[in-house]
Amino acid sequence: MTAVTDAAIVVTGRACGSCTLCCYLPDIDELDKPANTFCRACIAGKGCSAYEARPTTCRDFLCAWMSDARIDEAWEPARCHMMVYRQGMQLTVLVDPQYPQAWCREPYLGQLQAWARQARAEGGYVIVYAGDALSVIAGD
Template identity: 40%
Template sequence: MATIVNGRNCEGCGLCCMVPAVIELEKPVGRWCPHCSTRKRCDIYADRPQECRDFHCGYLTVAVLGEEWKPSRSKIILTAELDGQRVLALVDPARPDAWRQEPFQGQLRAWAKAAVPHGGQIVVKIGHRAIVVLPDRDVDLGEVGPGDAIITEQRNTPAGPVLNAFKVPLDDPRVPKPA
């Protein structure tokens, strides 16, 4: 279980009750949970599903993130998947441009540069739309569904290596298989 950074809490923020899907509640992406009537806290907190109990956004658990990353301010929820190989920036669909504001876009780009040597990815999601942040540009993949995977590939060119991102079916042979 993730350790919460001392002094941080969810007070005044309920974005995780709207932006991601909650499978146990059949709550789709980008819609408010029916148990978050105030839009700031869970009405069934003591009895919330395990999926919700287990979730902690990056703001709560990553000490180097400043207060500007609190989702109620940034309109971005940071989380990770694929054993930390992919950082997700889940954006409030009411503020789809939030990730393009500074310091967020600059930090996402810096993380993208740092992710290249170990094959990591930085992906912005606005609803089901996915945008891969690469060191030199963004690649908008459009809607990415449950049968899709996101891969990045590097090509060597006369001008040097070029990184690109693609949406492919999950059964594509380029999709890494779980260990």
């Protein structure tokens, strides 16, 4: 079951809580924010100090754990140290640089391979960014 919040759909019972990985991991051109640095409006562990005035890029974004009920609790970003999101046919995984091997352990690697097999069958792919390293998951 889902609820509509702002322009995005949130899985019922899920909340960002103290997770601020979306304010840290991605590069956000609109905010002139490089990857793996906190946005200047982010209060680590608390959230956005400019929440009501945040840009559309932030307002429209939800990680896949927040918006896809098929992604289980193991993928809660604060727990797994990764943030997953979709861009068209691409599934992107951003890994907290403090935990660069997080994606290599189970249940994550097996799930990434399964997602890659499914994505490939639909013309898509899965990529993982861990610090400066980029990996394409083949699914085999």
